[in-house]
Amino acid sequence: MSVERTLHHFPLDPASRQVRLALGEKRVAFSEVQVRYWESPPEFTALNPSGLTPVLVETRHQRTTVVCETRAILEHIEEQEPEPALLGREAGERAEARRLMQWFDRKFDNEVNGFLLHEKMEKRLLRMGAPDLGALRRGRDALRDHLGYMESLLQQRDWLAGRRMSLGDFAGAAHLSVIDYFGDVPWKDFPAVRTWYMKLKSRPCFRPILADRWPGLAPAAHYDDLDF
Amino acid sequence: MSVERTLHHFPLDPASRQVRLALGEKRVAFSEVQVRYWESPPEFTALNPSGLTPVLVETRHQRTTVVCETRAILEHIEEQEPEPALLGREAGERAEARRLMQWFDRKFDNEVNGFLLHEKMEKRLLRMGAPDLGALRRGRDALRDHLGYMESLLQQRDWLAGRRMSLGDFAGAAHLSVIDYFGDVPWKDFPAVRTWYMKLKSRPCFRPILADRWPGLAPAAHYDDLDF
The missing domain is CATH 3.40.30.10 (Glutaredoxin)
Known part of the structure; x- marks a missing residue:
């Protein structure tokens, strides 16, 4: 077809x-x-x-x-396109993957992106002037809280939602990858998150993401480095 | 089972x-x-x-x-519990119902609830003092824009997502029903939305919603009136 x-x-x-x-x-x-x-x-x-x-x-x-x-x-x-399954097959797995999707798309987006990406990316795209340092700090503090939560999950689980990779991981990795483009992820303080992100970053599906460049917005030096 | x-x-x-x-x-x-x-x-x-x-x-x-x-x-x-189907059976219907769910849960929530419900409900629950009139006005203006969009859909369709009632309707009705509790929906200016809401309001699933009362927050007089 x-x-x-x-x-x-x-x-x-x-x-x-x-x-x-x-x-x-x-x-x-x-x-x-x-x-x-x-x-x-x-x-x-x-x-x-x-x-x-x-x-x-x-x-x-x-x-x-x-x-x-x-x-x-x-x-x-x-x-x-059900294969490979990215939501899990069992109700509990699906619920956990979807909970995490909402976590990132709503909570992370409001608390981190609304400050950090707004100041570092949107203001430049919209030519709105220099970043506000207070807002940047607020976004970075929230990012540390979120990384701490992810670290606690990944100390008990192979993937964010459990034993299998899911859309919950893609949601988290998609958000972190944009923040990492701007060099703002404190990887060294969150070793389990770093290991998890390395696993995702080396998958073929991640290659186009690592090749992204936007005129006027250069990525951090380690952005496409698989061994960062 | x-x-x-x-x-x-x-x-x-x-x-x-x-x-x-x-x-x-x-x-x-x-x-x-x-x-x-x-x-x-x-x-x-x-x-x-x-x-x-x-x-x-x-x-x-x-x-x-x-x-x-x-x-x-x-x-x-x-x-x-697949029956009755509330997302539709065909890919296009499901996509449209889910688009509307996101519309209400993100756009409506940010633009309307973030001002109107925050001022009228959350501030009272949190004992944060009197509503800010500018914020209330901003929420009410956004509400009119959203009602206008719903009106334009409902002039062409029986239900928000198309020919069948779906979770898209429940998303819209759930949001409007809370705002209606506080008496802030200008029904008379949006006749197609009003007719649609009357159909939903008279369904058995709506009864518990209309019976809701919260101490210290009295509903508008017409709140549980099926012929408002």
């Missing part, structure tokens, strides 16, 4: 990266359109009225389905 | 209400524990480290599964 897929995304958007990792891990081919979401391009807002990346456009037997918003896309891919 | 379910929730929390509506519509029995989430009770934080309601605790053959966070619970219920 021939399916054509196009992902509309922004390379440094953690939500977009989760979807790219999931598609990569499942070896699903797709073409990509990079979206400067902060400029609200009308052709993109026509696809997704919320204006948020990512959006997956899928054409199957001349029938097109537009799937908007990360969670919808991830659940959709899992239903359409 | 005997399954015991307990829902830990706060009656005026839109996220909790989505789950109560879905369980009600599927006629799934459950007992409830009301959580004063703003006090971060330790026995609740032990269940869900994010501290957010709702949490569903399910025991099946002496095996207990703790399902945290709205989206995880709603997907879990859909998998465990």
Whole structure:
């Protein structure tokens, strides 16, 4: 069955990266359109009225389905391309993977990205001036709390949600990978998180993420180093 | 098969209400524990480290599964109790229902609840003093934008996601029902939304929602009126 897929995304958007990792891990081919979401391009807002990346456009037997918003896309891919399973097969595993997805997409996003990425990335994309040092500090403090929580999970488990790699890991890795692009992850203080991230970083699905570059925003020196 | 379910929730929390509506519509029995989430009770934080309601605790053959966070619970219920289907059966319907769930839980929550419910509900629960009038106005303006968007959808569709009632409707109705408790929905300016809400409000699954009362927070006079 021939399916054509196009992902509309922004390379440094953690939500977009989760979807790219999931598609990569499942070896699903797709073409990509990079979206400067902060400029609200009308052709993109026509696809997704919320204006948020990512959006997956899928054409199957001349029938097109537009799937908007990360969670919808991830659940959709899992239903359409079940192998390898990235949510787990058993109810408890699925619940834990989804809990972690929400943890990162809501709590981490509010407490860390809302300060750290806003100051370091969005303000530069939007030409809003210099970062506010108080906001940066607040974001970095919250990041340490989140890393501490991940460290405590990974001292007891192979992967964030349990014994198997899941979308919970991709959610965490997608978020950390963007912050790592800006060199703000204190890896040395969180050894279990560092080992877990090394395992993910060396998977083939991670390669396109490590190749991302955005004009005017250079990555930290160790960003694509597998042995950081 | 005997399954015991307990829902830990706060009656005026839109996220909790989505789950109560879905369980009600599927006629799934459950007992409830009301959580004063703003006090971060330790026995609740032990269940869900994010501290957010709702949490569903399910025991099946002496095996207990703790399902945290709205989206995880709603997907879990859909998998465990597929009838009646509340996400649709076809990929496009499911994508649209999930897009709307994210719309309400993220965009509506940030733009409307973050101002309106924060000022009218959370500040009273937390004894934080009088509402800020500028914030209230900002929330009310955003609410009108969202109602306008819903009105445009409901002029073309029977239900928010299309021809069938879905979790997208429950997400929207759960959010509006809490704002309506405080009397802030300008129903008369959005006739299609009002008709849609009347249909939902008269369903049996809505009855417990309309019976909700919280000490010190009285509902608007028309709150439980089916013909408002």
